[in-house]
Amino acid sequence: MRIGIACPYSWDVPGGVQQHIRDLAEALIELGHDVSVIAPADEDRPLPPYVVPTGRAMPVPYNGSVARLSFGPLSTRRVRRWLRDGAFDVLHVHEPTVPSLPLLACWVASGPIVATVHTAMPRSRILLATQPVLRTALEKIVGRIAVSEAARSTFVEHLGGDAVLIPNGVATRRYRHAEPLDGWPGEGGAIGFLGRMDEPRKGLPVLLRAFEVLAPARPGLRLLIGGNGDADEQRDRLPEELRERAVFLGEVSEEDKVRLLHSVDVFCSPNTGGESFGIVTAEAMAAGLPIVASDLPAFRDVLRGGQAGELFAAGDADDLARVTARLLDDPARRAELSVAALDAVAGYDWGIVAQSVLSVYETVVLGRSAVSLAQ
Amino acid sequence: MTWTIIVLAVLALVLWGFYVSWRASRLDRLHNRTEATRTALDLALVRRASAAAELASSGLLDPASSLLLADAVRRARQAEAAERDLAESDLTRALRATLGAPEFRAELRAEDGGDAATELLDEVEKAANQVFIARKFYNDVAGRTLDARRRPLARVLHLSGSARPPEFFEMDDELTDGD
Secondary structure, eight states, X not given: OEEEEEOOSOTTSOOHHHHHHHHHHHHHHHTTOEEEEEEOBOTTSOOOTTEEEOBOOEEEEETTEEEEEOOHHHHHHHHHHHHHHHOOSEEEEESTTSTTHHHHHHHHEESSEEEEEOSOOOHHHHHHHTSHHHHHHHTTOOEEEESSHHHHHIIIIIISSOOEEOOOOBOHHHHHOOOOOTTOSOTTOEEEEESOTTOGGGOHHHHHHHHHHHGGGOTTOEEEEESSSOHHHHHTTSOGGGGGGEEEEESOOHHHHHHHHTTOSEEEXXXXXXXXXXXXXXXXXXXXXXXXXXXXXXXXXXXXGGTSSXXXXXXXXXXXXXXXXXXXXXXXXXXXXXXXXXXXXXXXXXXXXXXXXXXXXXXXXXXXXOOEEOO | OHHHHHHHHHHHHHHHHHHHHHHHHHHHHHHHHHHHHHHHHHHHHHHHHHHHHHHHTTTOSOHHHHHHHHHHHHHHHHOOGGGHHHHHHHXXXXXXXXXXXXXXXXXXXXXXXXXXXXXXXXXXXXXXXHHHHHHHXXXXXXXXXXXXXXXXXXXXXXXXXXXXXXXXXXXXXXXXTTO
16 A cells, blocks of 8 residues: 655654654554655655655744744645655545644645544634634545544544544564663662653653652662753752752663663653653553553553553642652562553554554545545 | 022922922823833734734635644734733744745735735735834833833832833744844
8 A cells, every 4th residue: 555644743853743653654664565754854864765854844833832843835835746756545644733744735635534633632723723724624534543532532522523543552562671771770769751851741840849759768769861851950940969869861862762761660751731642651661661650541541540550640749759659669569560561552562553554544545546636 | 688598499499399290290191102002012913913813714825824823813812911922922933934935925926816815915014014113112112111210300209100110012023034
């Protein structure tokens, strides 16, 4: 099958949607399909052979933060050319309600179009989506996929039509084994965090406050933090005497990310909102780590309501400290959670997920001609 | 002799009184003008948001650009007073990102049905320019009012009464990139 995938966010920046697309594309290629991904990306940077870049994405204010997106006449022309050259059997757009390439692709294409929604959309943005120009584009979608129940309700309640629930995949093999970083986890235990530090919804400040509660009674306990952002600013949130016990790695490579996961005793996902599927959390599960996560619906799903990882009240640093302390003191519970996490995450492996996505493709191409440019 | 001194002193006091009252009414006028220019600035911002909203829903732009603009308009309209400057600056950035290149605007005007495009774009450009001017005027008057309030006489005699000191309105209002 010839499959065209449109990615909304800059390929150069690590992110859940980009990683989803990369893993899906690679799993589909492994299954013997022709895949081309169009994405905002710098042409000068090395890219996987299946990625078609549309040039450096422009930073614009959107949805309360600054996002790197591709839009406008130049991007539209590139999407057209990509569709014409690709002659795809199916077009798969991701986050079609984000103002970027996937929305443009919906707009200019006709034929079998599949859309995946990753993030639950707040009501206010759905009202925007009722604008005629958007509605025309979004109405062309014939196959709908949601990565979580929360994302699915966006389709059902607001965009019309039901969606197939296909959770994110995890390349579980990639996370199973790795050498810990030198000197980790150490005697006193270590807590891990991965995610952008300057994004408040990722919840790093909650973890830092919990660490402040935990640290005095546990002199050897350390934090290992990976992700983009200003480390000094975050470190300054801690009292002076604790600062050297929080180690910031900055942006980590794929390889170091896996090593980070194998360097800690407990992994923490303190997100305060906005997460539709905790991809990072699932990766930590694939590394066999005991998880402590905030009780957002998405984490509740992945962690089987608390059976495959501990949940705490989102945003509540004291609750996080209490739950983490209990885990740090109980190696047997940690081992139990590790096994449960590996078991729970096996169902999310990309090999399985890509098969489910393929059956959606196979359904939408039935009785339809291939993807073409709309008039 | 003493009479002369008394008369002179009374005269000086009366003159000083006039002077103080003139200063007070000048401050009052400045405050009124600040308020009036602020209203003008608010109206200009509202006009710009409406023009941008109309452009976003016109179908003239691609849907991604439309959505970006509509999102920025909504945020500007709903912004709390304290975040107004940031939200309006974001709207400027969204306008610049979608319309920033003058060649693109020329292209839109030249297309079929370019009349509607010309009208919408003119309105956006005019409204954006009005924001630029209204903000200049407002900040100018606000600055002079603040200066006048800061003078020792105005402070000691509390000439500004209950009028609140005006605040400068700082925002990014350059519609076109790099010129």
